[in-house]
Each structure stands twice: as structure tokens, then as C-alpha cells.
Amino acid sequence: MSTVDILFYLLSAFAIVSATMVLISKNPIHSVLWLILVFFAISGHYILLNAQFLAIVNIIVYAGAIMVLFLFVIMLMNIKKDAEPQKQLLVKLTGVVAGGSLLTLLIAVVKQTTQIENKQVLLKEGTIGLIHPLGQALFTDYVIPFEISSVLFLSAMVGAVIIGKK
Amino acid sequence: MTILAFDWGLVIEKLILIAVVVFGSLGIALYTTFGERKVAAILQDRPGPNRAGPFGLLQPLADGVKLIMKEEIIPNAANKWLFILGPGLAMTASLMTCAVIPWGSDIELFGRKIALQIADINIGILYVFAVVSMGVYGIMIGGWASNNKFSLMSSLRAASQAISYELAMGLALIALLMTTESLSLKTIVEQQVKGNWWNIVYQPLGFLLFFIAALAECNRTPFDLPEAENELNFGYHQEYSSMKLGFYLFAEYINMIMSSAIMASMYFGGYDLPFFDESTVAPNIAAMIGVGTLLIKIVLFIFLFMWIRWTIPRFRYDQLMNLGWKTMIPLALFNLLITGALILANL
Numbered sequence: 105m106s107t108v109d110i111l112f113y114l115l116s117a118f119a120i121v122s123a124t125m126v127l128i129s130k131n132p133i134h135s136v137l138w139l140i141l142v143f144f145a146i147s148g149h150y151i152l153l154n155a156q157f158l159a160i161v162n163i164i165v166y167a168g169a170i171m172v173l174f175l176f177v178i179m180l181m182n183i184k185k186d187a188e189p190q191k192q193l194l195v196k197l198t199g200v201v202a203g204g205s206l207l208t209l210l211i212a213v214v215k216q217t218t219q220i221e222n223k224q225v226l227l228k229e230g231t232i233g234l235i236h237p238l239g240q241a242l243f244t245d246y247v248i249p250f251e252i253s254s255v256l257f258l259s260a261m262v263g264a265v266i267i268g269k270k
Numbered sequence: 271m272t273i274l275a276f277d278w279g280l281v282i283e284k285l286i287l288i289a290v291v292v293f294g295s296l297g298i299a300l301y302t303t304f305g306e307r308k309v310a311a312i313l314q315d316r317p318g319p320n321r322a323g324p325f326g327l328l329q330p331l332a333d334g335v336k337l338i339m340k341e342e343i344i345p346n347a348a349n350k351w352l353f354i355l356g357p358g359l360a361m362t363a364s365l366m367t368c369a370v371i372p373w374g375s376d377i378e379l380f381g382r383k384i385a386l387q388i389a390d391i392n393i394g395i396l397y398v399f400a401v402v403s404m405g406v407y408g409i410m411i412g413g414w415a416s417n418n419k420f421s422l423m424s425s426l427r428a429a430s431q432a433i434s435y436e437l438a439m440g441l442a443l444i445a446l447l448m449t450t451e452s453l454s455l456k457t458i459v460e461q462q463v464k465g466n467w468w469n470i471v472y473q474p475l476g477f478l479l480f481f482i483a484a485l486a487e488c489n490r491t492p493f494d495l496p497e498a499e500n501e502l503n504f505g506y507h508q509e510y511s512s513m514k515l516g517f518y519l520f521a522e523y524i525n526m527i528m529s530s531a532i533m534a535s536m537y538f539g540g541y542d543l544p545f546f547d548e549s550t551v552a553p554n555i556a557a558m559i560g561v562g563t564l565l566i567k568i569v570l571f572i573f574l575f576m577w578i579r580w581t582i583p584r585f586r587y588d589q590l591m592n593l594g595w596k597t598m599i600p601l602a603l604f605n606l607l608i609t610g611a612l613i614l615a616n617l
Contacts, residue, residue, distance in 0.1 A: 133352070179414050179425075179426065180426070
């Protein structure tokens with residue numbers, strides 16, 4: 105086992121434990137904080153894949169901006185533990201079955217994908233995640249999807265401003 | 271087994287560097303508190319702290335001992351874990367910035383070439399942004415966990431202020447990055463050392479915007495609304511006592527030092543001493559001169575921060591938001607446009 109492998113397993117365990125804690129925390133603020141830790145673990149994985157830009161943007165956008173807004177809203181709503189509506193057992197059970205089936209389906213699909221069969225993830229290799237090659241790829245090969253998505257973001261922004269003005 | 275096949279020399283070298291930088295920043299922060307009180311005193315025409323030691327130089331130590339000795343109080347209604355986590359996060363986030371700041375050119379010691387920078391990553395500036403956006407969690411968590419409505423209001427103010435000014439800061443920075451074509455702080459500083467001019471010449475408007483945003487990100491006057499004592503009693507750290515309060519106050523000073531270091535590196539040549547050719551002296555001496563130069567620039571910036579604090583009154587909250595969204599962001603976009611046009615025209 106190399107250092108990279110050890111880091112991989114550590115980060116994976118970290119991500120899974122944090123993600124589980126997001127689900128089982130009673131306090132929504134704690135859930136948000138655990139979710140931030142999940143994003144950090146995933147950024148660690150990106151770094152192992154030599155995708156530094158993706159890693160840092162993941163932290164800036166998700167952990168830094170979106171989760172701040174989540175925290176903001178939850179703090180202002182001031183959710184109390186006993187004010188939370190308790191769901192019925194049947195509803196809970198249905199949720200578990202539905203979620204479990206989706207998970208099984210996803211695992212089955214990923215397992216049978218021929219493209220990734222007998223292939224290992226390349227850790228610590230490749231340059232596409234570094235900022236220079238990524239910028240080159242985005243502005244040459246993928247320039248049209250890139251511009252379309254930026255127009256999409258712009259329209260979302262305009263929409264947000266209009267809703268905010270009402 | 272190749273588990274521990276590190277270059278141990280590198281590990282030791284970096285550990286020493288981290289220790290020096292972290293404790294150095296803490297030491298400077300300690301004396302920045304003293305400097306703040308002295309500058310305030312000079313601007314208000316009074317002597318300032320002058321009892322502890324010669325010229326009052328031992329005052330920060332006395333303050334530190336006082337903070338540590340005070341009783342630690344955790345309010346009954348507070349969320350205990352988050353209450354403790356808050357100041358720790360604030361402190362960690364403000365110290366983490368120092369990892370990418372180049373403190374000087376390379377030195378040679380025991381036959382090794384040692385870079386005076388903890389990590390030269392090719393996304394240096396984005397890393398700084400990530401850490402800055404983490405900094406607000408310390409304030410938010412602390413304010414919420416205190417279970418006090420004034421603390422909560424203050425932490426919400428701090429968060430919305432930080433988010434608003436991060437945008438202007440980022441846009442001001444993109445214009446600079448367009449001219450430097452690199453995100454690594456080391457490369458940006460080296461370009462200024464080798465080139466004729468510092469980046470401030472190319473980006474005067476960008477620097478002004480960045481500086482104002484940095485004032486807001488550090489919660490310094492005129493943007494210290496999270497600590498507006500006439501409206502909020504004290505601010506997000508109202509329920510804190512002893513060293514946890516000390517951590518919050520200290521984190522603010524460390525933020526100030528780090529943002530000064532970043533501004534000096536990006537716009538004012540970093541460790542570059544003007545009108546001086548570094549290649550005429552031995553590399554180690556040149557590096558030491560560089561470190562001294564950067565420290566002087568940092569001190570000048572900190573003085574500017576303090577000068578502003580004791581001169582300008584605080585904004586109102588709507589003025590703060592108007593300035594951020596309706597003045598700074600359009601100006602930053604304008605700056606971006608001009609920079610892009612000039613680069614296209616090959617000027």
C-alpha cells in the first residue's frame with residue numbers, strides 16, 4: 105500500500121462517516137456542518153486524482169458559498185427538535201425501501217458498465233484537472249456547451265434578482 | 271513496503287517553516303494589538319498604554335495573561351460543542367492562509383535549496399479564496415451556538431457581508447490574473463521582481479476594490495457592522511469569555527496580517543525591494559532582505575488599516591450593501607472590461 109492508497113481509504117472512510125452523520129444528526133445545523141466535511145473529503149479525492157482546480161472550486165462554491173446560505177436559512181428558521189413533524193412508520197418504511205432500491209439499481213448499473221470494467225482509477229496522474237489544460241479544453245473543445253451553461257447561469261441570476269425585487 | 275518513503279529532509283524543512291510562519295504570525299498579531307492601541311492613542315492625542323515595561327511594550331503579554339486567567343464561561347443554553355468549535359475554526363481559517371504566501375526568495379542551507387513558502391501550489395490564489403470563505407463559519411457557528419439573539423444577528427450580518435464582498439474581491443482579482451496569467455503567488459511575485467513595474471501600476475482600480483473588500487472581509491471599520499456595539503451590544507462573541515474571546519479577537523488581527531501579506535504580494539511586488547538588484551548579493555542575504563521588505567510592507571498596510579479605523583465612522587447596513595453590490599461589483603466588472611480590452615489591443 106502506497107501513501108496514496110492509505111490517503112484514499114482514509115478519505116473514503118471520512119466521507120462515508122460524515123455522510124452518515126448528515127443523515128442521522130437530529131440537529132439540522134449539525135447536518136449542515138457534517139455535509140461541509142463531506143465536501144472536504146470529496147475535495148481530497150479530487151486532489152488525489154490530480155484535479156486541483158476542481159478540488160478548490162468545490163470548496164469555494166459548495167463548502168464556502170452554498171453551505172453558508174444553507175446555514176443562514178436554517179439559523180433564521182430556528183428549527184426546534186420537538187417542533188419537527190414526526191412521520192408515520194409506514195412513510196419511513198416506504199422511504200427506506202425506495203432509497204434502498206435506488207442504491208441497488210445504481211450499484212448494478214455501475215458494476216455492469218463495460219467502459220470501466222477491469223479498469224483502475226488513475227491516482228496522482230493526468231493533467232486534465234490542472235487549471236491550464238482544463239481552461240484549454242473548456243475554451244476550445246467544449247466551448248459551445250460551456251457558453252450555453254454560462255447563459256443558463258446568467259438567466260438564473262436574472263431570475264433570482266427579479267424574484268428578490270418582488 | 272513503500273509506505274514511508276518520503277523525502278524526510280523535505281518534511282522536516284516544511285515543519286520548521288510552518289512552525290516559524292505560524293508562531294511568527296501569532297507574535298506579530300500580539301504586537302499588532304499593541305500597535306492598534308498606540309496608533310489610536312496617537313490619532314486621538316493621548317499617550318496610550320505606557321505602564322507595562324518600557325514604552326508599554328509588555329502590554330500585549332499582560333493582556334494575554336489576563337485573557338488566559340479569566341474564568342471560562344459556557345452559557346447554559348449554548349450548544350456546547352459548537353460553542354467551543356467556533357473560535358477554533360476562526361483561528362484555524364485565518365492561520366491557514368499563510369501556507370501559500372511566498373515570504374522570500376529561495377535560500378541555501380546545508381546544501382539544500384529551501385523555498386521560503388510552505389506550498390507553491392498552482393492554484394495559490396484560489397486556495398486563499400477557499401480559506402477566506404471558510405473563515406465565516408467560525409463567526410456563524412459561534413454566533414449561533416451562543417443562543418443569544420444579538421450574537422445571531424451579528425453572525426448573520428458577518429456572513430452576508432462576507433459573501434457580498436467576496437464577489438467584488440474575486441472580480442477585482444480576475445483582472446489581475448488576466449495580466450499575470452498565473453494563479454501561483456510565487457510566480458506573480460517573481461514576475462514583479464523581474465519586470466519593471468509592480469502590478470499596482472497596471473491595476474490601480476483593481477487594487478482599490480481589493481483593498482476595500484479586504485477591509486470588509488476582515489470586519490474592520492468602516493465595515494465592522496458585526497461588532498457594532500451601539501446596536502448589537504458587542505457582536506457575535508458577546509457570550510464568550512477568557513481565551514475563546516481572545517481567539518476571536520486574535521483571528522481578526524491575523525486576518526489583517528494575512529490580507530496585508532496577500533495585497534503586498536499581488537500588487538506591491540511581495541518581497542521585491544525597489545531599486546535594488548538582488549543578484550548583486552549572496553542568495554541567502556538577498557532572501558533575508560526580501561523577507562524584511564515584505565514584513566515592512568505588511569506593517570505599512572496594517573498601519574493603513576488602523577489609520578482608517580480611527581478616522582472613518584462606521585457605515586449603516588444599507589450603505590454597506592449598496593456599496594458592495596451597486597458600486598463595487600459594477601466597478602470591478604468595468605475594470606475587467608478595460609483590462610480585457612487592453613490585453614486584446616496588446617498594450
